[in-house]
Amino acid sequence: MQFKKIIVTSFLLSFSILFSQEKDSITKKDYGRVYGGFESNAQWYMNDKEMGTIQPEDPVRSNSYLFANYQYKNWTAGVQVEGYLKEALLNYNPEFSGIGLGTYFINYKTEKIDVTAGYFYEQFGSGMLLRAWEDRALGINTALRGGRFIFRPSSNVKLTALFGQQRSGFDVSDGKIYGFDSDFQLSEALKLEKSDLSFGLSYVGRYESIEDIPEPNFEALTNAFSGRVNYSINSFYSSVEYNYKSEDAVLNRVSNTIDNDFIKPGNAILLNLGYSKQGLGIDATLRRSENMLFLSERVPTVSGENTSLNFNDKVLNFTPALTKQQHSNLANIYVYQAQVGVDFKSPTILKAGETGGQIDIFYEFAKDTKLGGKYGTKIAFNMSQWYNLPGEYQLTPSNYETNFFGVGTKYFSDYNLEVKKKLSEKWHTGFNYVNQYYNKPWIEDASSDVNTNIITGEAIYNFAETKSIRFEAEHMWADADFKNWAGGTLELDINDTYSFYIWDIINYGNDNPDKRNHYFNLGGAYRINSTRIGLNYGRQRGGLVCVGGVCRFVPESTGLTLTLSTAF
Structure with missing residues (x-):
């Protein structure tokens, strides 16, 4: 560890020396960057x-x-x-x-x-x-x-x-x-x-x-x-x-x-x-x-x-996970994780991998047509389905033989429809519908699987090139687990420097009245050149947080968050 500290100190010290040399030198020399x-x-x-x-x-x-x-x-x-x-x-x-x-x-x-x-x-x-x-x-x-x-x-x-x-x-x-x-x-x-x-x-x-x-x-x-x-x-x-x-x-x-x-x-x-x-x-x-x-x-x-x-x-x-990367808060409650390994959890849950896929279809109705209108209309459809591998499984002694073709127990599916419509130079709107199936016993060791239907609507109003306000409302109907949710988001971009937001999702349909919680967040960001400072206060919903199809579990928490990033 001492050796590593010496390396870091020497390396950063050399940067300072090089900076000084470049500033003090009368003739321009290439000291690197x-x-x-x-x-x-x-x-x-x-x-x-x-x-x-x-x-x-x-x-x-x-x-x-x-x-x-x-x-x-x-x-x-x-x-x-x-x-x-x-x-x-x-x-x-x-x-x-x-x-x-x-x-x-x-x-x-x-x-x-x-x-x-x-x-x-x-x-x-x-x-x-x-x-x-x-x-x-x-x-x-x-x-x-x-x-x-x-x-x-x-x-x-x-x-x-x-x-x-x-x-x-x-x-x-x-x-x-x-x-x-x-x-x-x-x-x-x-x-x-x-x-x-x-x-x-x-x-x-x-x-x-x-x-x-x-x-x-x-x-x-x-x-x-x-x-x-x-x-x-x-x-x-x-x-x-x-x-x-x-x-x-x-x-x-x-x-x-x-x-x-x-x-x-x-x-x-x-x-x-x-x-x-x-x-x-x-x-x-x-x-x-x-x-x-x-x-x-x-x-x-x-x-x-x-x-x-x-x-x-x-x-x-x-x-x-090859599924749609959702931007809706509610559509990210039940997110699929790729099931790539062998996992014999119990005599009834025996997994050796996964098989499935997704398809995306994008289409834009041209401007000045019946469905396109003055500014055109964009629609997108996404579908994904994932299953366990079909075959014969044995818990004791552990063994399996899979079939290359076909499907086994269903892990997950979702169907997504997205419509984006520009109403004028200032108004932009969007609508999303999501239908999900989540086999929670096989993915998370839970007691029941979940079927959801989610609707999201958003509108953006542009006051100027760098000033806008965005509204979003969303609702989830779920037949099990946490049951129904509702939520909303408000974002304000004042200019290239300041932005603010507030959003809230509430689990109003939970069968346990003590669990009908609000998960709210409010905060903002300040940007100048290559530096960004963000501050927010709110609650973190417990569950999976995913980036690019890879997830980690986070516990429920409440608190204040400060983020700082800069480049030189």
Whole structure:
């Protein structure tokens, strides 16, 4: 730790020296450039008798990130210092604690060569074999610490090789990760003038010692392979990707152990088809995934009642939920999470993965037509359905055999209709209808599944180019669980500098009168140049918070939140 502090101090001190040199020098010399930023999210958790929430032992907490990079010609070096004081925000990975050096790297890049040592982020294909990434809102940082080499022998070929260990808090996991990826653009070589064709091949190896396992029935090195093809012509586009993971011990999610006698390979296939031209767009994505939970350590770390898997920690691959990303507060109460792993919860709930997909259709009625009116009308339809894999399942001894085609128990479905209509130069309106089915017993271990119908209406009035007001009203009818909800939002953008909002959702239909709570929030933001300061007070509804199809659970809370972000 002392060594890391010395690195940070020396690195930041060098920035100051370089700045001084550049200011004091009479002749302009290239000393490179420094850039970076600072971000902080702080919360003061409060008691709320009506909600029944009690402030934690450390009620004032913050997650802060200071990152700085220095670039000189072909060289770039950077560090990210992180502080979680006194503790991280509620239900973040407990490995994020105190102040420490989060990441550091040095990179050399030319037209053909790109070499990185230290921490780096990477994704192979769709990410179903490997994605090292960061999302601070979800508390995710799965960067790899090691080395990466990228070689571009031509504009049509990209080759990547890497080795590293995955970040976990301020440390790294025990598993060692090896990877190779290739991308080939074939249109120029095949002289395809009206179409594009490319393909890629990937390999990821995870090595973790099995010395402590008596007579293991699996290898220390788990190998995973992937192939993908992308093709487009005129307005049509398509892609297909196949992933395979070699035999490995299956994680028992209930006991958080691996079974030496329950060994299975994994596989996944992803298909995307689409058509796009002016006024019309159609996009369909299908995915079948079986036993594709891929971790840098076979057994997650236990923290109280949670494991590292609950915080998306030590997860090598990336499998987001392929459903519509909703902006409605009520439509985000029952959100689907991708079911990629084997999960034998009980004799009646046995899962080995998922199969399903979604389709999006966009259409714009032209201006000056009967349905388009003076300004045109935009409509969008989205549908998604997800199921367990069909097959034969056995709890004791654990085993399964799946069928490639067909569907098993239904996890989730939603149907979305969206209409956007511009009434005048100042008035813009929107309408949304959502129908959802959520199998809560299979997804969250709850007692009943839920069917919902949600209607949302919004209107925006533009006073001027940078001044507007937005109204939104929404209602959910649900036949189980929390039952009916209603909500509304009011947003005011005064100019490019100031904005304010207030919103509230109320669970008025809850069968328990003591749970018919308001979840209100009011706040605003101040922006100047590259700096933004936000302040809000309100209640956080307990449940899943999702970004880009990846979720984390948050508990109910009440308090004051301050956010600050700036770039330099």
